[in-house]
Amino acid sequence: MTETPLPAALAEIVDLFATSPPRDRLELLLEYAQGLPPLPARLAEHPELLEPVPECQSPLFVATDVDDGDRVHVFFDAPQEAPTTRGFAGIFHAALDGLSVEEVLAVPGDVTSRMALTEVVSPLRMRGASALLARVQRQIRERVSAA
Amino acid sequence: MALPHDPDPKLAQYAHPERLVTTAWLAEHLDDPGLVVVESDEDILLYETGHIPGAVKVDWHTELNDQLTRDYLDGEHFGALMRAKGIGRDATVVFYGDKSNWWAAYALWVFSLFGHADLRLLDGGRAKWEAEGRPMTTDAPERAVTDYPSVERNDAPIRAYRDDVLAHLGEPLIDVRSPDEFSGRLLHMANYPQEGALRGGHIPGARSVPWAKAANEDGTFRSRDELEALYGGEAGLAPADDVVVYCRIGERSSHTWFALTHLLGYEHVRNYDGSWTEWGNSVRVPIERDTEPG
Numbered sequence: 034m035t036e037t038p039l040p041a042a043l044a045e046i047v048d049l050f051a052t053s054p055p056r057d058r059l060e061l062l063l064e065y066a067q068g069l070p071p072l073p074a075r076l077a078e079h080p081e082l083l084e085p086v087p088e089c090q091s092p093l094f095v096a097t098d099v100d101d102g103d104r105v106h107v108f109f110d111a112p113q114e115a116p117t118t119r120g121f122a123g124i125f126h127a128a129l130d131g132l133s134v135e136e137v138l139a140v141p142g143d144v145t146s147r148m149a150l151t152e153v154v155s156p157l158r159m160r161g162a163s164a165l166l167a168r169v170q171r172q173i174r175e176r177v178s179a180a
Numbered sequence: 181m182a183l184p185h186d187p188d189p190k191l192a193q194y195a196h197p198e199r200l201v202t203t204a205w206l207a208e209h210l211d212d213p214g215l216v217v218v219e220s221d222e223d224i225l226l227y228e229t230g231h232i233p234g235a236v237k238v239d240w241h242t243e244l245n246d247q248l249t250r251d252y253l254d255g256e257h258f259g260a261l262m263r264a265k266g267i268g269r270d271a272t273v274v275f276y277g278d279k280s281n282w283w284a285a286y287a288l289w290v291f292s293l294f295g296h297a298d299l300r301l302l303d304g305g306r307a308k309w310e311a312e313g314r315p316m317t318t319d320a321p322e323r324a325v326t327d328y329p330s331v332e333r334n335d336a337p338i339r340a341y342r343d344d345v346l347a348h349l350g351e352p353l354i355d356v357r358s359p360d361e362f363s364g365r366l367l368h369m370a371n372y373p374q375e376g377a378l379r380g381g382h383i384p385g386a387r388s389v390p391w392a393k394a395a396n397e398d399g400t401f402r403s404r405d406e407l408e409a410l411y412g413g414e415a416g417l418a419p420a421d422d423v424v425v426y427c428r429i430g431e432r433s434s435h436t437w438f439a440l441t442h443l444l445g446y447e448h449v450r451n452y453d454g455s456w457t458e459w460g461n462s463v464r465v466p467i468e469r470d471t472e473p474g
Contacts, residue, residue, distance in 0.1 A: 063225050116226055
């Protein structure tokens, strides 16, 4: 079975995790958690514009935007005491922000299982990561069809 | 060598005060030989962001569970885990964690299955330690490998399987999930993943006592009087009762198991770790969906 190709940034991240020894994968995830940018003021002041992702064990909120150049922007908010959730958000921010609508929608839903994180994080915790991607894609789809 | 007990007056009221320590006591004893501090969290990365100096991490999901069968480690693998973590068989182990110590209580309960003698919980958990501005570090602990033996796991006294619960119907059962999970309105905790229960509701005859009622705002346990009013008064339990507690996978009910067993001195409390993710999927087991006990 051939796997759907990934956008370059995402492919790099997947590869980075897959080629790191299991012990280092958590450290890597933590780096993504720490690299998650804070919300821009317009969203930080209006939390109602963010959509909750209840599949994550800890509170996670997501918002998306498509700019005039057809580029997708993603925004995530999760508490500091939920670094795993922040880590997933950090990965998707690094991987998806700035891609075209088409590229974001083409990301296969199984990408989180290719990241070799399941064995160190546990399958239950990985569900939140898949749900996060699904929310981003649904929001973008709704935005595009409304436009 | 076991450490002395925490003489704090708040703890003295409980049936087994030696099972709890305060943050002040832990801070004072951190460097004592014979003590191992264990952090167990829901979030698998939280420990890496900073932990109590010297604390080792034990993850409920990836370390205490067998990765193939839905069960805990066997004695051989538990012994290997303890040796690798640097925990000796005679060590005083103090557990703490996030979420009001759910996972810390769960880890303590799993360690209890192996008969480890001196297991204690940090009253208030990680949040209280942090709120008090006590030291945290990202430095990895240095612990020497121990000679922890392979000990047979003894489930029967404190763990109930599905068939045990079927045989127990009519006897005291405490459902510690949220009221909406108990009534069947929700198949899972609000804001939590749906873990795949096909049916909603509760085990017939169960009393609803959400776990959080045992905790204060700051995550510490409520006073003995309050706990007695809750479990003895409202839920109608007596210390000699044979009690089974459950939630969705056994973690919140470990917190209640701890309160009943160690703080109130109940002698026959078992945790049904299969909980709703097993019962709610089992073919032909009875379920109730009203909000009152049957």
